[in-house]
Structure formats: structure tokens, C-alpha cells
Amino acid sequence: MNCTVEVRPSPPVVGSIRPPGSKSLTNRALICAAFAVGKSPAVLHGALRSEDTEVMVAALRQVGWDIDVSGDGTEITVGGRRGDPNASTKVDGPAELFIANSGTTIRFLTAALSAAGGDYRLSGVPRMHQRPIGDLTDAIASVIDGRIVTESDGGCPPVCMEGRGWNGHQLKVRGSVSSQYLSGLMMAGPIAASGQPTVIEVSGELVSRPYVDMTAKVMADFGAVVHLKDSQAESGASTLKVVIEPVAYQPVEYDIEPDASAASYFWAAAAITGGKVTVQGLSPDALQGDVGLVDVLAQMGCVVEKSDGQMTVQGVPPGQRLTGIDVDMNAISDTVQTLAVVALFADGPTRVRGVAHNRFKETDRIGDLACELRKLGATVDEHDDGMTIHPLDESQVRRNQDAPPIRLATYHDHRMAMSLALVGLRISGVQIENPACTAKTYPNYFADLEALIGQSHVWRNDSDD
Numbered sequence: 001m002n003c004t005v006e007v008r009p010s011p012p013v014v015g016s017i018r019p020p021g022s023k024s025l026t027n028r029a030l031i032c033a034a035f036a037v038g039k040s041p042a043v044l045h046g047a048l049r050s051e052d053t054e055v056m057v058a059a060l061r062q063v064g065w066d067i068d069v070s071g072d073g074t075e076i077t078v079g080g081r082r083g084d085p086n087a088s089t090k091v092d093g094p095a096e097l098f099i100a101n102s103g104t105t106i107r108f109l110t111a112a113l114s115a116a117g118g119d120y121r122l123s124g125v126p127r128m129h130q131r132p133i134g135d136l137t138d139a140i141a142s143v144i145d146g147r148i149v150t151e152s153d154g155g156c157p158p159v160c161m162e163g164r165g166w167n168g169h170q171l172k173v174r175g176s177v178s179s180q181y182l183s184g185l186m187m188a189g190p191i192a193a194s195g196q197p198t199v200i201e202v203s204g205e206l207v208s209r210p211y212v213d214m215t216a217k218v219m220a221d222f223g224a225v226v227h228l229k230d231s232q233a234e235s236g237a238s239t240l241k242v243v244i245e246p247v248a249y250q251p252v253e254y255d256i257e258p259d260a261s262a263a264s265y266f267w268a269a270a271a272i273t274g275g276k277v278t279v280q281g282l283s284p285d286a287l288q289g290d291v292g293l294v295d296v297l298a299q300m301g302c303v304v305e306k307s308d309g310q311m312t313v314q315g316v317p318p319g320q321r322l323t324g325i326d327v328d329m330n331a332i333s334d335t336v337q338t339l340a341v342v343a344l345f346a347d348g349p350t351r352v353r354g355v356a357h358n359r360f361k362e363t364d365r366i367g368d369l370a371c372e373l374r375k376l377g378a379t380v381d382e383h384d385d386g387m388t389i390h391p392l393d394e395s396q397v398r399r400n401q402d403a404p405p406i407r408l409a410t411y412h413d414h415r416m417a418m419s420l421a422l423v424g425l426r427i428s429g430v431q432i433e434n435p436a437c438t439a440k441t442y443p444n445y446f447a448d449l450e451a452l453i454g455q456s457h458v459w460r461n462d463s464d465d
């Protein structure tokens with residue numbers, strides 16, 4: 001079966017939407033809730049139900065946690081852990097945890113479980129076994145009372161560990177490939193029962209910084225005590241040290257913001273059609289750095305309205321073009337694919353910098369993204385740290401409706417599907433392969449898009465061909 005979705009050219013998209021809960025906040029809250037010490041359960045409100053959160057819930061349940069998920073998936077009650085952590089799966093070996101392709105789940109769980117102790121093997125889909133985790137396991141190896149190893153080349157999962165928790169409390173970790181290693185270690189701090197503060201130093205560059213601030217905030221909301229200490233090295237480079245006091249997580253009631261990366265697609269729909277879309281539930285001071293995409297769209301000429309509880313993007317009137325820009329997206333790298341689609345309809349090239357780490361995500365989000373944009377006729381220059389997208393000219397935008405369809409591949413990458421589908425709002429005949437891959441973070445994406453832009457603009461082809 002070769003299913004595709006085609007979004008059809010639309011008049012200016014005007015409307016309002018509340019995306020589902022944040023993946024990053026849901027998976028952080030699940031870790032803090034699971035390791036909370038107290039009699040009452042922790043309760044998460046507004047949580048995301050998707051593949052990435054389901055693998056987290058399933059893994060925690062598998063190793064003993066009592067977790068109740070409401071029918072619609074938005075309320076999660078996390079009770080205590082029962083019995084021997086390895087009892088449900090252990091015969092002679094480790095508990096085998098399948099993590100699919102969820103970077104947050106494998107990085108956060110590896111760190112947390114290593115601090116708690118036990119015998120585990122964490123594996124995933126083939127792409128997961130190409131996504132590096134060695135910087136994290138090296139850091140853990142320096143403190144674990146036991147052993148931790150990776151099984152694939154280049155320090156990639158499966159991860160195998162056996163131990164009795166951490167017997168050290170000072171760690172160093174590299175942050176240039178992913179911030180998730182540091183976030184994982186931070187969340188493990190209150191779990192490691194060393195009775196001393198855990199001190200984590202980041203060596204070298206740290207990418208995706210807003211996610212580290214998010215981690216500190218969620219930990220604090222669950223009762224942990226975290227200090228982030230930024231300083232300037234003599235070379236001028238900034239360095240970060242994190243100190244986590246030996247204070248346990250508390251079971252709390254926790255509200256989760258809508259997902260800001262998911263919101264990016266709806267703002268982009270307004271930007272490229274000259275429409276106006278309000279995303280509800282997000283404010284300029286949201287915990288998710290990805291709300292910063294609205295400022296990038298403002299640089300391109302969109303009008304942005306921010307208030308407490310909603311953020312609106314209005315595109316330029318039909319007939320006018322957005323402005324091509326030069327932008328560092330290191331802090332908001334999950335929105336690069338969204339911006340790349342917007343850049344196709346600008347008046348000049350857009351240079352995206354600072355996202356070399358995008359090559360290690362669900363797919364190579366520089367090379368594979370460039371490849372798909374070129375199928376539309378765009379000129380795209382690849383750089384080590386990003387790309388330059390040259391806009392389409394009018395004849396490429398106004399394709400003849402009878403021209404053969406352009407099929408865009410999605411590489412099992414939810415963000416490839418969600419962003420590239422938006423091209424269809426302006427260009428006819430653009431078909432998106434394997435749209436079901438949005439299930440990783442947004443199973444209802446196409447239904448929600450359809451509700452926003454109107455049913456007649458989304459066409460599904462479920463036939464064999």
C-alpha cells in the first residue's frame with residue numbers, strides 16, 4: 001500500500017487552533033513524575049499521546065510503574081513503582097525496552113535508569129541505531145557503579161547497562177550533537193542517591209539551549225533544586241555548569257503547554273497564504289523555545305501578535321512576497337523544515353545557520369530536506385551547518401494543474417511530512433508519501449490541518465500504485 005496525502009491550493013488560511021500537548025514537556029514530566037517520592041500519584045494534564053510518549057509510558061510500565069492514561073490520552077496518572085524493576089522481563093538478562101525512534105525517551109531513560117540502578121537494554125528502529133548516544137553513555141560510564149555500553153558503530157544504540165546506580169557526582173558531557181544528553185543527566189541528578197549535589201559540566205558547544213532551560217524549569221516544578229551557571233571562558237566561549245541539589249522530586253499536578261513545534265506548521269500556513277492563524281495556549285514566555293519561530297517569521301515580513309495565552313501570525317497580502325533572511329536556528333532547530341517551506345515563497349534566498357546537529361535527527365534534516373525541496377524545482381545549497389534556500393519563481397509556483405504530480409518522500413520523519421505538506425497550499429499536485437509518520441508526535445495532524453483549511457483542500461490517496 002502506497003498512501004499519500006495531497007494538500008490543495010487554498011485561499012488565505014484564517015483560523016485558530018490549539019495543538020496537542022508538547023512532546024518535550026510530556027516526556028520530561030513523565031520522568032520527574034515516575035521518580036517522585038511521596039504517597040499520592042503525580043498527575044499530568046494536557047499531555048501528548050503519540051508514538052514518542054507512548055514508548056516512554058510503555059517502557060516505564062514494563063519496568064514496574066503503575067501509569068494510568070485517560071481515554072483521550074491527555075491525563076496521565078503516574079503512581080509508584082512495584083516490585084523488582086527487572087522482574088517483568090528478566091529471566092537471565094536485562095529488561096529489553098523498545099524505544100522506536102524517540103530521542104528524548106532513549107536519552108532521558110538511559111540517564112534516569114542508570115542513576116536508579118538495574119539491568120536494561122534499550123533499542124529502537126534501525127534509524128535509532130544510527131543516532132549517536134555515546135557522549136551520554138561516556139558521561140554515565142564515569143559515575144555508574146556498574147557498566148554501560150553501546151552496541152552500534154559510532155556510539156549508537158542499543159544501550160546496555162547493569163549497575164547499582166551512580167557512585168560519583170561530578171560529570172562532564174559534550175553538548176554539540178544533542179542537548180538531550182545534558183537534559184537526561186540533569187533529570188537523573190535527583191534520582192542518584194549520592195547524598196551530594198550532582199555537578200555537570202558541559203564541554204564545548206551546547207546546541208538547542210532552550211531545551212536545557214526547559215529541563216531545569218520542569219525539574220523545579222516537580223520540587224527539584226537546580227542551578228544553571230553560565231560563564232565565559234578565557235577564549236570567549238560560553239560554558240555551562242549545572243548543579244543539582246540532592247532533593248527528591250515531588251508528585252505534583254502538572255499542566256503541559258501545547259506543542260510549539262507543532263504550532264509552527266499552522267503559523268507557516270498563514271505566512272505562505274497571506275492568511276492569519278492564531279495558536280491558542282502558547283505565550284511569548286512559553287517553556288518551549290520553538291515559539292521563537294514567530295520572531296523569525298516577523299523578520300520575513302509577517303505581522304505577529306503575542307498575548308498571554310495565544311500567538312497569531314499574519315502573512316503578507318497575496319501578490320506580495322515575504323523577505324528572504326539570514327538566520328541562526330541553533331536554538332529552534334525543529335522548526336528548520338517549517339521555515340524552509342516558507343522560504344520557497346520569499347523574494348530572495350534564506351540562509352539557515354547553526355544547525356549541523358539536524359543531521360542526527362529522524363533523518364538527515366539538511367541533506368534529505370534539500371533533496372525534497374529540489375524536487376519542487378528549488379535551488380538549495382547545502383552547508384555544513386545548514387542550507388540556503390532560493391525561492392521558487394512564479395512559473396514554478398503556478399504549475400499547470402494537469403502536470404504530473406510531484407511526490408515528496410518523508411524518510412519516516414514526522415516533521416518532513418508536516419512541513420512539506422504545506423507546499424500544497426500554494427502549488428498544485430504535491431503529494432506527500434507515508435503521511436502516517438506524523439504519528440511520532442502528532443497523530444491527528446492531517447485531520448487538524450483539514451479542520452483549519454477546509455476539507456476540500458486535503459485529499460488522501462489510499463490506493464496501491
Ligand SMILES: O=C(O)C1=C[C@@H](OP(=O)(O)O)[C@@H](O)[C@H](O)C1
Pocket residue numbers: 023024025104177178179180183207208211333334357
Ligand atoms: O530535549 C528535547 O525535548 C528536544 C531537544 C531537541 O533535540 P537536540 O538537543 O538533539 O537538538 C529537539 O530536536 C527534540 O525534538 C526535543
Ligand SMILES: C=C(OP(=O)(O)O)C(=O)O
Pocket residue numbers: 101102103104105334361362415441
Ligand atoms: C528530533 C526530534 O525528536 P527526538 O530527538 O526526540 O527523536 C523531533 O521531534 O523533531
